[in-house]
Amino acid sequence: MSIHECLAEKFEAHRNHLQAVAYRMLGSVSEAEDAVQESWLRLSRSDTSVVENLGGWLTTVVSRVCLDMLRSRKSRREESIETHLPEAFVSHEDRSDPEQEALLADSVGLALLVVLGNLNPAERITFVLHDIFAMPFTEIAPIVGKSETAARQLASRARRRVQGAGTASKADLARQRELVEAFLTAAHAGDFDMLVAALDPDVVVRDDRQTGALRVTRGAKALAKQISGRAQAAQSALVNGSVGVIVAPRGRLLYVIEFTMRHGKITEIDLISAPSRIRQLDLAVLGD
Template identity: 35%
Template sequence: MTTALADEFETHRPRLFGLAYRMLGSAHEAEDTVQDAYLRFSGADRGAIEHPAAWLAKVVTNLCLTRLTSARARREEYVGPWLPEPVITSDGTLGPLESAEQRDAVSLAMLVLLERLTPTERAVYVLREAFAYGHREIAEALELTEANCRQLYRRAVQRVDERRPRFESTPERREELVRSFLTAARDGDLGGLEQLLAADVVWESDGGGRVRAALRPIEGRDKVFRFLAGATRTFMAGVELTAIEINGSPALAAWAGDALMSVVVLEVRDELVGHAWAMMNPDKLDFVRRQLARA
């Protein structure tokens, strides 16, 4: 590939990464997918590519569909809950997140919901919701009829909306609650932690069999509190907690010296922690480590 074409591809790379990440929920697989698209772009007949942005989006979308199909079998064998890979978003990696809608599109909660869709439903939903593609453009990218795409989109919206939390919190309240959680955890204030938990709170830990983690979601304030109390006594010695922005939301990072041990994202419902996702699998923390190293 000539330098000019390579430079042209680089102008599309951030958008392609954002598309692939939303499709796959995996930063390292998104990087691999974009690199595969680069190789295809370099080997393609440039004269046959009238609109590079649309051509590349189609290539990345279809590469993601192939990956999602094979990923389903791997995730069924995954040890414990499978959670998306976290991404620091304060550096613009997933583009500007200036509105609630933009932040929601890359949130951990949304990526978890997208896992419930079929690969094709997910592609239609992401292209429509996150990238504002028209149904005709989506049909061309997926080589489906426009009517089929509309049907898939309606089905995807219904499946996502029926599982979305009904009560939203303001960004300020989320930041305040995360700060309170951080302070209580640092101080070993178990009573303070308990007061921040909703009655129906759920805590999910993704260790992937690599590190010790709960193999099933922990549900209910009492059970989550007992889990946190045990974790505080057992693991908090020598661990430092810091605030970090993950997938458009305030979150916690747990450090043992210079080693990143976990990233925890808190979902706020009715002014309390309604759901917590703790990413502990070292492989899934690698992208965040690299982001921090570049900062």
């Protein structure tokens, strides 16, 4: 076996781990594959004779590649913020298998992917490496170009954003979640009566997905007719500190649903898809 073949074999042993790291950092299977391929190219051009921990070396390399990709993504977004959706919401050319990516997004958690997309590049890299893959801050700090103390602060700030702050009490959240989950279950199953039961008779729905004017629907029965049999790719999340919903097929955020609830009924629903409005929302993962 040649040296190149031996190196390729060692790399393949780490590919799944590198793919998992890159996917959580980038939120796209195709981009994660690009990052992993770039890490192979860098490995093949490097002298690794003194590398004692190849897995750690490769994780560092793929993390730096992902950080560069995230920073480039952020720069492109800032240059054309009025004409392009954020990369966290849509992908570029999608070369991946839709079914494969849907399964992967579900396994990671749609809400987590969406919330990670709201972090800045350094926060996202630090959170993924430390909180998900348990890498020590001594190894993370050089990757993000920060001191160990600053890396800890990045992770702490990211953790607060992922978990949410200033939320309602656990009891309130439990009641909200029960109502929202009942609403989603009924919508998905097409259970008209169950949908109506979750809604206030005079519920108001505001939907910004139509170009131009805000679309407003009033009344439980009118809404139930519209959404019965839908709610695929919908998942509960914290929206501005209360239980809401994100709709993100294959991890690509399409819109956020914010609820107003009173006396055990949903009284107002806001469907928010405009990127400028979504960026103003405080989105967080809803814990178990």
